[in-house]
Amino acid sequence: MTGCEYYERCRRFIKAKLNLLGTVFSEENKYDECFCKDCHERSGRPNAYRTGNPEQNAVHQIGWARFELDVHDHKIVYMKIHQKWHVAFHGTEADTVKPILDANMLLLPGDIVLGGDKLEQRKEHTEEHDEKFDPKNIFVSPSIKYVEQKSYAKSVSWIDEHTSTEYDAKVAFEVWIRPGSYEIHGQTLEAGSERIDEYFRNDSLEWFTKERPATVLYGLLIKLDSKQKHWSRFLPKFHLFWFT
Numbered sequence: 047m048t049g050c051e052y053y054e055r056c057r058r059f060i061k062a063k064l065n066l067l068g069t070v071f072s073e074e075n076k077y078d079e080c081f082c083k084d085c086h087e088r089s090g091r092p093n094a095y096r097t098g099n100p101e102q103n104a105v106h107q108i109g110w111a112r113f114e115l116d117v118h119d120h121k122i123v124y125m126k127i128h129q130k131w132h133v134a135f136h137g138t139e140a141d142t143v144k145p146i147l148d149a150n151m152l153l154l155p156g157d158i159v160l161g162g163d164k165l166e167q168r169k170e171h172t173e174e175h176d177e178k179f180d181p182k183n184i185f186v187s188p189s190i191k192y193v194e195q196k197s198y199a200k201s202v203s204w205i206d207e208h209t210s211t212e213y214d215a216k217v218a219f220e221v222w223i224r225p226g227s228y229e230i231h232g233q234t235l236e237a238g239s240e241r242i243d244e245y246f247r248n249d250s251l252e253w254f255t256k257e258r259p260a261t262v263l264y265g266l267l268i269k270l271d272s273k274q275k276h277w278s279r280f281l282p283k284f285h286l287f288w289f290t
């Protein structure tokens with residue numbers, strides 16, 4: 047629907063790397079949207095907006111492409127979640143996307159995922175906080191810039207066969223989160239007084255909840271940054287040509 051090459055590339059990444067069934071995505075895909083710089087500028091929408099009750103800042107995920115998920119959650123309608131809840135992001139690894147979508151919710155460390163495996167706590171997540179920190183929480187951030195920088199949205203290398211270009215790919219989820227369900231904590235990037243995101247104070251960048259049903263998955267987000275052109279696959283041919 048977007049006609050943007052960046053968006054199509056992100057779609058190819060999902061197909062090639064995430065091992066998902068098409069049914070996890072909304073058939074209507076009304077909210078599939080490309081937020082690459084060009085598309086965002088062309089849309090004329092603001093970088094940030096107010097949402098939820100009580101109102102809270104929310105930002106658009108500039109630089110990312112959003113694929114709307116097929117959300118089977120009856121509470122969205124009767125609780126008017128899309129109007130009343132806050133918007134946040136959860137960065138994750140490519141391998142964790144499928145277990146999260148199989149469960150249709152963000153999971154707590156230690157949860158048993160579909161198939162019987164245990165979701166391990168990330169070591170670096172515990173190391174970044176003091177000893178009072180309870181790692182058994184779901185972590186989200188209202189700031190996509192923060193999620194991008196955090197180690198949770200770890201990038202994975204991917205070569206797009208279409209363009210023979212190598213990319214660093216990041217994945218994240220856009221979620222609604224129930225106001226009042228989460229504790230607000232400060233950043234742990236050692237940013238000091240340097241502001242990470244102009245729409246949120248540094249001391250409000252990490253939101254934690256233990257309430258699993260308090261988050262609803264809404265969109266799968268992909269961001270691709272190109273590495274240098276992937277020439278190596280072509281070089282041997284040239285060598286043969288020149289030296290034989």
Ligand SMILES: [Zn+2]
Nearest residue numbers: 050080082085
């Ligand atoms: Zn775009």
